[in-house]
Every structure is written in structure tokens, then in C-alpha cells.
Amino acid sequence: MKQELKVSFYLKREQSLSKTHVDSSRIYPIVGKIIIGNSIAQFGSKLSVSENLWNVKSGRAIGKSKIAVELNREINKINLSIHSHYKDILDRTGEVTALQVKNAFQGIATAQKTLLVLFEEMMQEFHSRIGIDRAPSTYFKYITAYKNLKRFLKEKYNVEDIPLSQLDLPFIEAYDFNLRVERKLKSESIVSIVALLQKAVRIALHRNLITHPPFYGYKIEKPEFQIRSLSAEEFERLMSTPIESSSQSFIRDLFVFAAFTGLSYADLKGFVWKDIIQEEDGSLWIFKSRQKTDITFNVKLLDIPIRIIEKYKGISGTGKDDPVFVVLSHRRITDALKAVAKHCGIATKISYHVARHTFASQLCLSQGVPIESVSRMMGHRNIQTTQRYARVNNEKIGSDMKQLSNRLVGKFNFPE
Structure with missing residues (x-):
């Protein structure tokens, strides 16, 4: 009233x-x-x-x-x-x-800070770190989350903002309902949007701007993780199919390189010559920090990725800070990958994240590489993240059971 x-x-x-x-x-x-x-x-x-x-x-x-x-x-x-x-x-x-x-x-800052004001401060802090330890692409997620929250406040409560003290479980549940049912957003988008609201709430709790956690009792419906790895047959076909177009051949080579190293699109775009280190035994390794998490990872360069590097060496310079590959924009490279997949007769929607999945499942885990090593090479914070990438197929299970069978021969006596 x-x-x-x-x-x-x-x-x-x-x-x-x-x-x-x-x-x-x-x-x-x-x-x-x-x-x-x-x-x-x-x-x-x-x-x-x-x-x-x-x-x-x-x-x-x-x-x-x-x-x-x-x-x-x-x-x-x-x-x-x-x-x-x-x-x-x-x-x-x-x-x-x-x-x-x-x-x-009187120009006195009120202790009753509002939700969108806090969210804007969080966005400004993130924006100031872009190019240092934050990626521009992630900032767009903040913009999307802010716009959705502002729209919800206007449509549901007819206000421009609300005090943080008014955040409670009914508000959170109403926001979830708005995103999920009224706006019909995909589960992946909802998780991303709500996660940033949760981050704002954690900041508010840490600064004592609120005294109770409004998300207590709320559980978001997370989408089932989709395995996006190419099968062994699809990956072989992608590598072996002749491609006349030099530009499409280059895009295919970059995908294969990512599949053999686990590099994401952002890390591949920022891949420079000083990231390649030669060990005493002559082997070449990538030593780099993931742009997304700033976690250091290292992965050995096998024969095929070394050949790809040599194939395009010198196009963009060979100085220590020069890029190893001239990587196109994300949109252009995604469109080109669709054309490559169609040319190779692959129905799976491929992207550079699919290459990361393929690295984890087909080139590492399915070949017996321990998951702890895969986790380190992919720059994950914990093994649980790596497990989501693991594509355990019948071929891998059969191989594991065969090795188990060989190890157990003669170890047990079972009476006739």
C-alpha cells in the first residue's frame, strides 16, 4: 500500500x-x-x-x-x-x-542496499578483471542475468529494484517459475542465470547486508549432463576424409589439434609459442593456464599435434608472444565446423568443446589413461568435473574386463 x-x-x-x-x-x-x-x-x-x-x-x-x-x-x-x-x-x-x-x-549511504545495485557492483568488479583473469564472453552471462532479473522485478512486483532484506525463498521460487514456465528458458540458461543470483546473495551474506540465506531450501533442477564426444569411428572419419578447401582443412586441423590436447576455444586462441616447452628428453609439452579458471595445466604434444603445428608454423610469426595459430572468431569457426562435419558425413553437432570431450573420452580414458592425469591435463579443479566428460562405452568396458580376466587367472580355486 x-x-x-x-x-x-x-x-x-x-x-x-x-x-x-x-x-x-x-x-x-x-x-x-x-x-x-x-x-x-x-x-x-x-x-x-x-x-x-x-x-x-x-x-x-x-x-x-x-x-x-x-x-x-x-x-x-x-x-x-x-x-x-x-x-x-x-x-x-x-x-x-x-x-x-x-x-x-543528506547523501548518506543507506544500509539497506538493493538487489540490482549489488548486482551492478558485482558486474563492475568482474568487468574490471576482463583481460586479466576473466573472459569477455563470461561477462555477457552477467548482462543476461541482470536483464532477466530486472524484467522479473518489473513484471512480477512492478518495481525497479528491491531491498536485499526482501529476498526470501518465495521470491527465489517465483523467479525460477518465471524463467522455467513463463519464459520457457532452457535448463542450461536457468542454471547460469540463477547461479549468478546465488553469487550476489553470497556477497550480501559475506558483507552482512543480509542475515539469512534466502536460497536455503531451494534446489535447482539441473539438466542432465550431455556427452558430446565424437565416437572413435566419427573421429577417425573426420581426420581421414579428404578436404579440398584450404580454409576448411585448417578448421578441421585445429579441431583435431584440440582433440589431441584438450584445449578449449579460448585457450587455443590464446595459445602462443612461449606456451610450448621442450623437456630434456626432447619431448614437447604445453604449459599454460586455463583462461576460464586460471588453473595451470600441462599436456604432452603427440605426433599428430606436432605435425599440425609444423604445417602452419610461421604464418603469424614465431616470436614467443606470437600466436601459434590464427584463430577465427567463435561464430565463424562454428559455422565452418558445421560445413566440415557435413562434408565428412558426421551428424553429431561439433564444436571445440566437443573436441575437449573427445580428448577426455576417446584419446585418454578409453585408452587407459588414469582419470587423475586427465583431470590435470584438462585443468579441472577436481576429478568430479572430469568424470562428467568420461564416455564409458562397451568397448572400454570390454577391454577393462579382459585385462581383469588376465590378471585373475590362477588366483582363485573353485571346486568342481
Whole structure:
């Protein structure tokens, strides 16, 4: 319910001063009072006036003298500023108190920070780290999450923003329902959007802006992880199919390189010559930090990726900070990969993330490489992440059981 704003001005006299001893020429400070519903806040105006020039009923100076006119002009400016702040807070949050208006009028930061203001601060902090340890592509996720949250507040509550104290489980569940049912977003998008809201809540809890976790009791429906690895037959066909187009051949070679090294698109784009280290035994290794997580990883270059490097060596320079490959934009390279897949007769939708899956499943785990080693080579924080990439197929299971069978020969006696 909208609460009416009342602003009044009065003289601040000493309490000990009796009315019988009032000096009409004495000057008193002017004090203001803000009333909104049951909330009241007083403030100093930094103005003063003599008793004989003050009208108690109107809360203004009497007459048309220069002093009275200028004084009333300043009081009206204060009154207008208070009304402006009142309207602004009410439009943004849907409710307002006298203390909030007083703090806003006096330029005092209110302890009642709002959700979108905190979200904007989080975005600004992330944006300042782009190019250092954050990727520009991830920032677009913040923009999307912010727009969705702002739209929801306007559609559901008809406000521009809400105090963090109003965040509770019903709000979270209503937001989930809005994204999932009303807007019909995909589960992957919902997880990404809600995760950033959860991050904002963690910041609010850490800064003591809120005292209770509003997400307590909420469980997001995460989509089932989809295996996106090429099969062994598809990968072999991709490598062996002749391609006349030099540009498509280059795109195919980059995909194969990523499949043999586990590099993501972002890491491949930032792959420079100084990332290649030669060990004492002559072997070549990639020593690099993942752009997404800044976790250091290393992977040995096998014969095929070395041949691909040699094939395109020198096109973009060979200085230590020069890129090893001239990588196209993500959109162009994705479109080109579709054409390559169609040419090779592969129905699976391929991308450079599919190459990462293929590296984990077909070239490592299915060939007996321990998952701990695969996790390190892929730059994962934990093995649980690597397990999601593992494509355990019947061929791998059969191979493992055959090795187990050989190891168990003669170890047990079972009576006829």
C-alpha cells in the first residue's frame, strides 16, 4: 500500500526556554520532519530565522522581505528534493521509510542496499578483471542475468529494484517459475542465470547486508549432463576424409589439434609459442593456464599435434608472444565446423568443446589413461568435473574386463 509523504518545518527552541520569555527577535535554527506512515525522521536544514519572521502554521517565513523570500526559496528546494528522493526510492523498491528518504536527501549511504545495485557492483568488479583473469564472453552471462532479473522485478512486483532484506525463498521460487514456465528458458540458461543470483546473495551474506540465506531450501533442477564426444569411428572419419578447401582443412586441423590436447576455444586462441616447452628428453609439452579458471595445466604434444603445428608454423610469426595459430572468431569457426562435419558425413553437432570431450573420452580414458592425469591435463579443479566428460562405452568396458580376466587367472580355486 502506498504511504503518503508529509514534510514539515519548525523552529528548534531550547526546551528550558519558557514561552513567557520568548524573544521575538531571537534567531532559531529551522528543523525539518519527514513522516511516512508510522516512520518519522528529523533533520537539520542549516537554515535559521528570527521568531518574528516565522509562521508556525505554514512552516515558512512571513512577508516579502528579501530575507523571507530567500529563506522560503531554500525551504522549498529542500522540500522538493525530499519529494524527489521519496518518489525515486518508492519507484525502485515499492516501499520507503522516512529514514531512507532522510539518508538519501543528506547523501548518506543507506544500509539497506538493493538487489540490482549489488548486482551492478558485482558486474563492475568482474568487468574490471576482463583481460586479466576473466573472459569477455563470461561477462555477457552477467548482462543476461541482470536483464532477466530486472524484467522479473518489473513484471512480477512492478518495481525497479528491491531491498536485499526482501529476498526470501518465495521470491527465489517465483523467479525460477518465471524463467522455467513463463519464459520457457532452457535448463542450461536457468542454471547460469540463477547461479549468478546465488553469487550476489553470497556477497550480501559475506558483507552482512543480509542475515539469512534466502536460497536455503531451494534446489535447482539441473539438466542432465550431455556427452558430446565424437565416437572413435566419427573421429577417425573426420581426420581421414579428404578436404579440398584450404580454409576448411585448417578448421578441421585445429579441431583435431584440440582433440589431441584438450584445449578449449579460448585457450587455443590464446595459445602462443612461449606456451610450448621442450623437456630434456626432447619431448614437447604445453604449459599454460586455463583462461576460464586460471588453473595451470600441462599436456604432452603427440605426433599428430606436432605435425599440425609444423604445417602452419610461421604464418603469424614465431616470436614467443606470437600466436601459434590464427584463430577465427567463435561464430565463424562454428559455422565452418558445421560445413566440415557435413562434408565428412558426421551428424553429431561439433564444436571445440566437443573436441575437449573427445580428448577426455576417446584419446585418454578409453585408452587407459588414469582419470587423475586427465583431470590435470584438462585443468579441472577436481576429478568430479572430469568424470562428467568420461564416455564409458562397451568397448572400454570390454577391454577393462579382459585385462581383469588376465590378471585373475590362477588366483582363485573353485571346486568342481
